[in-house]
Amino acid sequence: EIVLTQSPGTLSLSPGERATLSCRASQSVSTSLAWYQQKPGQAPRLLIFGVSSRATGIPDRFSGSGSGTDFTLTISRLEPEDFAVYYCQQYTGSRTFGQGTKVEIK
Amino acid sequence: QVQLVQSGSELKKPGASVTVSCKASGYTFTQYAINWLRQAPGQGPEWMGWINMYTEHPAYAPGFTGRFVFSLDTSVSTAYLQINSLKAEDTAVYYCARHVVPTDFDQWGQGTLVTVSS
Numbered sequence: 001e002i003v004l005t006q007s008p009g010t011l012s013l014s015p016g017e018r019a020t021l022s023c024r025a026s027q028s029v030s031t032s033l034a035w036y037q038q039k040p041g042q043a044p045r046l047l048i049f050g051v052s053s054r055a056t057g058i059p060d061r062f063s064g065s066g067s068g069t070d071f072t073l074t075i076s077r078l079e080p081e082d083f084a085v086y087y088c089q090q091y092t093g094s095r096t097f098g099q100g101t102k103v104e105i106k
Numbered sequence: 107q108v109q110l111v112q113s114g115s116e117l118k119k120p121g122a123s124v125t126v127s128c129k130a131s132g133y134t135f136t137q138y139a140i141n142w143l144r145q146a147p148g149q150g151p152e153w154m155g156w157i158n159m160y161t162e163h164p165a166y167a168p169g170f171t172g173r174f175v176f177s178l179d180t181s182v183s184t185a186y187l188q189i190n191s192l193k194a195e196d197t198a199v200y201y202c203a204r205h206v207v208p209t210d211f212d213q214w215g216q217g218t219l220v221t222v223s224s
Contacts, residue, residue, distance in 0.1 A: 001168075032210075034209070034210055034211075036211075042216075042217075043201055043214035043215065043216055043217050044151060044201075044211075044214060045214075046209060046210075046211060046212050049208060049209040049210060049212075050208055050209075053208075053209075055209060055212065056212075087150050087151065089151075089210070089211075091210045094153065094167060095141075095153035095167075095210075096153065097150040097151045097152070097153075098150060099149070099150050100150050
């Protein structure tokens, strides 16, 4: 099973600041890497697929990068609605998720 | 618009069974596979497996064989998850999600909380 490790566990930032979230895979996932946003009481929402492609309706302040085993989700300027938990997910065959990074208001 | 609407919360005793439904609308139901995921309190989602919309053959992820059953009723565009012999550790929110290439899980149901308690 491919294990995804996200860091940091919690990111405390202010609106308008830049957020950088990391995801490391235990083995290469090629480009089969997605990012999701989850708010309390809601289902995860797809943000990024294929490492760097934004899903429909996702603002361009969200961007993904990386390759192989190391990936990054960047939120260029945090809006109030961006404070949430973010998960990376690999879909090489089976599917696994990271444990999440909580982006909280500082 | 595309929607997956799940059935409501359930409270069950250990040893009982539960069925969660996932009704699709806004697209051709048989065109995209339905996957099931579990999210325990405070944890990330965990993939349980998927069901082939044409053959209705299920595929279960490791750890979800034996007590878990995926099924379909294509006449009403609905997928089902049945969990038998419920245990306290099955307490979680269960999601259905549509699998689309290349985005993977592009649409999720709203989730169904299953609580197992005596």
